[in-house]
Amino acid sequence: xxxxxxxxxxxxxxxxxxxxxxxxxxxxxxxxxxxxxxxxxxxxxxxxxxxxxxxxxxxxxxxxxxxxxxxxxxxxxxxxxxxxxxxxxxxxxxxxxxxxxxxxxxxxxxxxxxxxxxxxxxxxxxxxxxxxxxxxxxxxxxxxxxxxxxxxxxxxxxxxxxxxxxxxxxxxxxxxxxxxxxxxxxxxxxxxxxxxxxxxxxxxxxxxxxxxxxxxxxxxxxxxxxxxxxxxxxxxxxxxxxxxxxxxxxxxxxxxxxxxxxxxxxxxxxxxxxxxxxxxxxxxxxxxxxxxxxxxxxxxxxxxxxxxxxxxxxxxx
Numbered sequence: 001x002x003x004x005x006x007x008x009x010x011x012x013x014x015x016x017x018x019x020x021x022x023x024x025x026x027x028x029x030x031x032x033x034x035x036x037x038x039x040x041x042x043x044x045x046x047x048x049x050x051x052x053x054x055x056x057x058x059x060x061x062x063x064x065x066x067x068x069x070x071x072x073x074x075x076x077x078x079x080x081x082x083x084x085x086x087x088x089x090x091x092x093x094x095x096x097x098x099x100x101x102x103x104x105x106x107x108x109x110x111x112x113x114x115x116x117x118x119x120x121x122x123x124x125x126x127x128x129x130x131x132x133x134x135x136x137x138x139x140x141x142x143x144x145x146x147x148x149x150x151x152x153x154x155x156x157x158x159x160x161x162x163x164x165x166x167x168x169x170x171x172x173x174x175x176x177x178x179x180x181x182x183x184x185x186x187x188x189x190x191x192x193x194x195x196x197x198x199x200x201x202x203x204x205x206x207x208x209x210x211x212x213x214x215x216x217x218x219x220x221x222x223x224x225x226x227x228x229x230x231x232x233x234x235x236x237x238x239x240x241x242x243x244x245x246x247x248x249x250x251x252x253x254x255x256x257x258x259x260x261x262x263x264x265x266x267x268x269x270x271x272x273x274x275x276x277x278x279x280x281x282x283x284x285x286x287x288x289x290x291x292x293x294x295x296x297x298x299x300x301x302x303x304x305x306x307x308x309x310x311x312x313x314x315x316x317x
Contacts, residue, residue, distance in 0.1 A: 018274050025281035032284055039163060045276035046165035047072075047224045047231075049269065052247045053176045054103075054220030056268045057213040059251055060180075061193045061206075062260025063110060063117035065214065067102070068221050068247055070128035072240030075099055075225030077136050080235045084144045088151040096222040102128070103218020107211035125244065132237050142234035155231025165227045169269075172220065177265035189213060193260025242293070249296045250275045252303040275299065 025032045051068050058065045075095045082091035102124070109120045143149065157164035180186035188209045191199040196206050229235055254271025256263025278299075279292045 018278070021278060021281065025285060029281070029284035032281060037280070037284075039166070041276045041280045042166045042169075042273070043163040043231075044280075045273055046163070046169040047228050048243060048246050048250060048276070049169045049272045050172055050224040050227065051217075051221050051243065052250050052268050052272045053172050053265060054213075054217035055247050056176070056251050056256055056263060056265060057180070057189060057216045058117075059193075059248075059256050059258060060189050060260055060263055061210050061213050062196070062258075063210060063213070064121060064248070064258075065106065065217050066118065066121040066244045066248075067106065067124035067128060068217060069240040069242060069244035070125045070132070071099065071102055071218065071221045072225050072228065072243055073235070073238065074102075074128050074132045074135070074240075075222050076229045076232075076235040076239050077132055077141055077237070079225055079229040080141045080143055080233075081136070083149070083151055083229070084141075088149055091151075092226055095225055096219060099218040099222025099225070100215055101218070103215040103221075104211070106218070107214035110214065111207040111210035136237060138237065140234065140236045143229070146233045151230050152233065153230065155227050155229070155233075165231065168223065168227065172223065173265055173269050176216075176220075180265055185209070185212065190261055193257075193262075195261070245293075245296055245300070246275065247272070249299045249303070253299055258304060 022032075031037050051072065055065050055068060075098060078098060079091050079095040082094050085091075086094075106120060106124060109115045110117045143151065146152065153164055154168070155165055159167060180189065188199070188204050191202070191204055192206045192209045199209075200206055228239065232239070250272030251263075251268050252258060252271070253275055254263070254267035254269070256267060256271075275296070278295060282291055282295065283289070
């Protein structure tokens with residue numbers, strides 16, 4: 001009996017808890033499952049979801065990227081500021097290039113120099129936040145002539161009844177899923193995360209594989225910044241603060257193992273969506289905004305606990 005309970009909790013514990021939560025919120029907040037609210041949640045999730053696609057690549061290799069929140073802040077400030085200076089197209093290109101450059105720098109330090117991923121990306125988080133203040137002079141920036149620019153379409157537009165950010169997120173998920181499942185690079189990512197030593201002996205250059213996962217993470221954060229800037233039509237110096245924890249929580253909630261080698265893009269899509277509905281449900285139930293951070297903490301702890309339980313074959317030690 002105990003083994004059966006352990007097995008059910010290990011495989012479906014989070015999903016069962018989420019379904020119970022949905023039922024409780026739906027009974028107490030009529031608007032929760034309305035089409036309008038669902039689309040609003042998906043629109044909000046598209047930003048963290050886009051970031052999570054890239055972070056999934058990193059986590060699958062057994063590494064972490066805690067710099068994405070500060071990188072989102074920097075890139076959002078850049079895309080909005082440069083929109084006013086050079087125009088939307090060049091601002092978007094510049095934003096994506098900076099995202100790629102920061103991801104590449106992380107990749108060099110972790111993949112080639114061999115530094116600890118947690119330390120590197122935590123230090124990068126601090127560096128980027130300082131860089132934001134240096135770039136902006138501590139001032140918030142807003143899009144000039146917001147009603148006259150096509151830049152708003154990325155964050156506020158709709159196409160065939162769906163928000164454009166949601167479409168971008170789903171297209172990104174399809175591309176990322178195909179790369180992971182059907183390309184040589186994707187197989188190398190899983191191999192490095194599953195057993196790095198064995199992957200090296202099989203001829204895989206783990207250094208380059210890790211490097212490119214950070215490049216992917218930088219790029220997807222750049223896309224998320226374009227969506228964020230377009231949606232808000234402005235940027236604060238703390239706009240991405242805490243997003244790294246939300247993204248990581250969504251990735252591991254979807255079942256991607258922090259130990260590497262196990263997980264998928266579609267699990268991440270489900271995980272980040274679940275987290276979005278949990279946060280939205282708490283607000284509809286009248287809980288203060290800061291309760292979301294407490295719930296995010298709990299989600300990370302429980303998801304890691306279940307992940308370790310799956311590895312050792314039991315939930316309880």
